[in-house]
Amino acid sequence: MSGTELLSDQGLRIDGRKPNELRRIRCSLGIFAQADGSAYLEQGNTKVLAAVYGPHEIRGSKSKALHDKAFVNCQYSTATFSMGERKRRPRGDRKSTEMSTHLEETFAAAIRTELYPRSQIDIFVEVLQADGGNYTTCVNAAMMALVDAGVPLKDTVVSCTASLVKDTPLVDVNHVEQSGGSPELVVSILPHSGEIVYMSLTQRFHIDHLSKVLDTAIKGCKDIGVILKEIMKGHLTKLDTSLQAS
Amino acid sequence: MKETPLSICEKQCVIQAVKEGQRVDGRSLAEQRKTCITFGTEWGCCQVLLGNTRVMAQVSCTIQVPKSSRANEGMLFINVEMSTMAAEHFEAGRLGQQGIEVNRLVERCIKDSRCIDLESLCILVEEQAWEIRVDIHVLNHEGNLIDAATLAALGALCHFRRPDVTLDGREVIVHQLDERDPVPLTILHYPLTLSFALFDQGKIYALDPTNLEERSADGKLVLGLNAYRELCTLQISGDGVFIRKEAVLSCANVAASRAVEMVEMLKKCLAADAAERIKGKYDGLVSSVALEAERITTQSQATAYFKTPVHNLEENADEESLSVPKTKLVKDQGIVTLETKSDVSSSESDIEMEPLPPASVVKKRVYEEIDIGNDSEEEPVMLITKELT
Numbered sequence: 001m002s003g004t005e006l007l008s009d010q011g012l013r014i015d016g017r018k019p020n021e022l023r024r025i026r027c028s029l030g031i032f033a034q035a036d037g038s039a040y041l042e043q044g045n046t047k048v049l050a051a052v053y054g055p056h057e058i059r060g061s062k063s064k065a066l067h068d069k070a071f072v073n074c075q076y077s078t079a080t081f082s083m084g085e086r087k088r089r090p091r092g093d094r095k096s097t098e099m100s101t102h103l104e105e106t107f108a109a110a111i112r113t114e115l116y117p118r119s120q121i122d123i124f125v126e127v128l129q130a131d132g133g134n135y136t137t138c139v140n141a142a143m144m145a146l147v148d149a150g151v152p153l154k155d156t157v158v159s160c161t162a163s164l165v166k167d168t169p170l171v172d173v174n175h176v177e178q179s180g181g182s183p184e185l186v187v188s189i190l191p192h193s194g195e196i197v198y199m200s201l202t203q204r205f206h207i208d209h210l211s212k213v214l215d216t217a218i219k220g221c222k223d224i225g226v227i228l229k230e231i232m233k234g235h236l237t238k239l240d241t242s243l244q245a246s
Numbered sequence: 247m248k249e250t251p252l253s254i255c256e257k258q259c260v261i262q263a264v265k266e267g268q269r270v271d272g273r274s275l276a277e278q279r280k281t282c283i284t285f286g287t288e289w290g291c292c293q294v295l296l297g298n299t300r301v302m303a304q305v306s307c308t309i310q311v312p313k314s315s316r317a318n319e320g321m322l323f324i325n326v327e328m329s330t331m332a333a334e335h336f337e338a339g340r341l342g343q344q345g346i347e348v349n350r351l352v353e354r355c356i357k358d359s360r361c362i363d364l365e366s367l368c369i370l371v372e373e374q375a376w377e378i379r380v381d382i383h384v385l386n387h388e389g390n391l392i393d394a395a396t397l398a399a400l401g402a403l404c405h406f407r408r409p410d411v412t413l414d415g416r417e418v419i420v421h422q423l424d425e426r427d428p429v430p431l432t433i434l435h436y437p438l439t440l441s442f443a444l445f446d447q448g449k450i451y452a453l454d455p456t457n458l459e460e461r462s463a464d465g466k467l468v469l470g471l472n473a474y475r476e477l478c479t480l481q482i483s484g485d486g487v488f489i490r491k492e493a494v495l496s497c498a499n500v501a502a503s504r505a506v507e508m509v510e511m512l513k514k515c516l517a518a519d520a521a522e523r524i525k526g527k528y529d530g531l532v533s534s535v536a537l538e539a540e541r542i543t544t545q546s547q548a549t550a551y552f553k554t555p556v557h558n559l560e561e562n563a564d565e566e567s568l569s570v571p572k573t574k575l576v577k578d579q580g581i582v583t584l585e586t587k588s589d590v591s592s593s594e595s596d597i598e599m600e601p602l603p604p605a606s607v608v609k610k611r612v613y614e615e616i617d618i619g620n621d622s623e624e625e626p627v628m629l630i631t632k633e634l635t
Contacts, residue, residue, distance in 0.1 A: 098350045101343050101483075105483055105485055109486035109488070190488070195488035195489065196490070197482075199481065199494070200479075200481045200482070202354055202358050204477060206476050206477070207471070207476065207477055
């Protein structure tokens with residue numbers, strides 16, 4: 001698919017969105033009883049489940065324990081039925097391992113790990129349906145699950161993608177835009193300070209566009225942050241009223 | 247075997263030095279280590295020396311059935327091998343987290359930026375296409391494997407020649423190398439990566455970090471760029487690194503100009519190799535051994551960590567105009583601007599080399615070894631080195 005079709009002459013994207021429009025976000029918290037925290041997040045057609053266990057004692061080899069902070073363990077997994085072509089194994093391939101590493105790094109930065117020395121926090125994310133921006137949706141879902149688990153965070157982490165088509169930056173790209181040969185910039189930020197925790201880029205564009213695309217991604221992150229905060233508040237007030245009633 | 251943990255005082259020393267705009271090996275923050283590119287006698291064999299980091303890449307090709315989703319394209323496969331030879335904590339045959347990171351970044355830089363024209367590798371649609379395989383071997387790990395690996399992979403791809411094929415009806419004839427001249431790959435642009443180690447919450451960044459710097463840094467910023475100032479990959483990673491947008495942009499600008507120089511250097515090396523081949527006299531990777539100033543042993547590595555820069559007073563006077571505003575900037579904004587010190591390059595050679603007494607002995611012995619294998623009396627040094635300063 002050529003780049004010209006991704007943005008119509010009227011300035012609309014392939015799924016009818018404006019360039020700076022996010023996909024619909026739906027989220028529910030506390031969906032699993034056995035996990036300490038869990039969340040289900042939908043960004044457009046990308047659907048992700050996240051579960052958080054911990055902080056608990058180090059499981060497996062004790063050598064992973066850090067004497068001054070908690071060890072964050074993440075597992076990124078894509079369901080075999082999540083894509084058009086059936087995936088052979090949900091995790092263990094290079095791309096999934098890379099994603100797990102990046103999730104670990106991001107959350108090790110965001111969680112106040114120094115409060116739990118010699119312990120472990122597990123984060124499991126599962127992509128149920130992949131429609132672009134899988135990694136960003138996973139970060140957002142994992143963050144919501146951490147909030148649900150009540151793990152202390154320095155700041156919420158939100159993540160968003162941006163692309164560039166016909167010199168116009170697009171926010172929150174979907175699968176068609178992503179695989180259509182346009183670049184994809186993934187950014188995770190701490191919305192309060194605006195600091196970047198993780199960033200990655202695939203495909204190429206001129207360095208002069210970087211500032212513009214980065215701004216779009218950061219704006220997208222902040223917008224998602226506002227929406228997620230509302231959902232968090234709604235969930236917590238519901239919890240509060242149900243507690244008071246009982 | 248586990249990696250030896252880094253002591254707190256070593257870490258503090260590096261961090262303190264970087265905060266003062268200095269580095270333990272005497273470089274400035276925006277300076278790369280000495281880069282050497284050598285090619286082997288085989289087509290598609292390239293070795294890159296980045297300081298003491300040594301990486302070799304070998305390209306090979308086979309005819310395969312193309313993927314059904316891309317029936318008119320050849321395939322490119324990139325594989326990184328990190329054996330225990332490079333560092334004690336590497337496990338042969340199993341890539342750890344670091345190995346996967348290197349592999350993915352090289353893949354993203356070279357494969358995803360589409361620098362190789364894969365359509366030209368197709369022989370018969372849906373039936374036969376070339377599969378190009380790049381095997382990257384890390385021979386010695388002294389920091390910044392990513393840059394060395396991408397440069398080696400790119401060098402090897404540029405150097406590689408595949409056998410020519412002709413079609414007789416639907417029958418494919420692969421010509422031997424002596425029958426027809428082999429064909430080079432179509433390379434659309436030359437992407438390279440440049441890595442910065444981030445210190446002090448992403449406020450200070452050091453180009454081309456050594457192993458010691460990598461391990462004491464908060465995180466890493468890897469930028470993939472080509473000579474047209476196009477970004478091909480970008481990655482910020484590390485445990486608990488925070489960086490501001492402005493810092494990313496200034497790093498990108500520094501890296502862009504460096505990438506242009508690096509690509510030029512690679513092209514020069516390729517041209518020199520081609521010229522040597524026409525003359526029929528080339529000695530491949532042997533030359534890279536001959537030019538090595540000191541042999542790398544575990545003991546010399548330990549001492550190589552800390553080299554005190556020996557600046558002459560006259561040179562210091564020249565630099566003053568550059569170094570003064572730099573230290574000022576650290577205090578004022580907390581951001582060190584990366585300035586190119588072009589005039590220092592001449593002085594750098596005597597800082598880096600610091601010929602240790604046993605090194606010259608070792609060097610002599612190496613030369614003798616070459617003479618046996620090469621049966622020529624003079625020492626043909628075709629290696630092109632350039633200091634990127």
